[in-house]
Amino acid sequence: MTQDQPHTSPEIVETFFTRASGDYAFSRWGRPIAPVCFGVEDATLQIVKGAIEACVAIAGHEIAETDPELGSNLMVFFFSEWDELRDVPRLGDMIPDLDAKVTTLKARDAHQYRAFRFDDDGAIKACFTFVRMSEAMQEVPADVIALSQAVQAMLLWSDTAFSQDSPLAVASEGTVVRPDVANLLRAAYDPILPVAARDASHALRLYARLIAAQ
Known part of the structure; x- marks a missing residue:
């Protein structure tokens, strides 16, 4: 675990909810x-x-x-x-x-x-x-x-989302939710967005909210 926040793009957001089968599946x-x-x-x-x-x-x-x-x-x-x-x-x-x-x-x-x-x-x-x-x-x-x-x-994350990297990070105050994951959580619960989605275009809407929050 690290406290570095990786660069975020629509493609990266999409991978968080794209299953090993290739299907996009989001739900909150x-x-x-x-x-x-x-x-x-x-x-x-x-x-x-x-x-x-x-x-x-x-x-x-x-x-x-x-x-x-x-x-x-x-x-x-x-x-x-x-x-x-x-x-x-x-x-x-x-x-x-x-x-x-x-x-x-x-x-x-x-x-x-x-x-x-x-x-x-x-x-x-x-x-x-x-x-x-x-x-x-x-x-x-x-x-x-x-x-x-x-x-x-x-969230209904991809079945591969955290298979290699932990969703957590180490910060000065101890173990925390990784910053990019925390930001994605906030965006995912935006009341304007649907509670569930099966089309990858949904990732673009999530990404737009991530950018707007910066």
């Missing part, structure tokens, strides 16, 4: 975020909630105690092994083909996975975040893990 939350966290102690719980609140504040979005439809709509799970997910009550109702997904994640030795649900307008209405605390992950500070997961739950 269309309702206040009501988070809940499982598998951590109270001290860590506060770190996770603080990270989510920080990202919501950057985006200019809203956070709530409960969601009227779902109760909690951002669920964050911490665990040691993927197999543990098979024992979580009703999780199979929320994650289709849970057994097959667990098998795939084990085969990839994955450390994280997110599943989104969308409303009729294409906006995010729920996000399920799973973090496997392997030995390697246990060496990472809790605030870094929490902030990274919070950023990635705020």
Whole structure:
């Protein structure tokens, strides 16, 4: 992680939401975020909630105690092994083909996975975040893990967006959201823009707002 802000162009903005398949897919939350966290102690719980609140504040979005439809709509799970997910009550109702997904994640030795649900307008209405605390992950500070997961739950980013580079940076005050990512979050939640888009021309509108904010 560094605090350098790379040059931004419409093409760079587009890559943040262009999936490995080549499809452009953008979506943001269309309702206040009501988070809940499982598998951590109270001290860590506060770190996770603080990270989510920080990202919501950057985006200019809203956070709530409960969601009227779902109760909690951002669920964050911490665990040691993927197999543990098979024992979580009703999780199979929320994650289709849970057994097959667990098998795939084990085969990839994955450390994280997110599943989104969308409303009729294409906006995010729920996000399920799973973090496997392997030995390697246990060496990472809790605030870094929490902030990274919070950023990635705020938008439907490309599945390759942060595969090489962290969304975080190191600043004088500690670990923060990378400046270019924070600016993109703000632009993405501009109320003038649609809550969801499947055409790459949307990236030009995001870029225009980034430039206007400078």
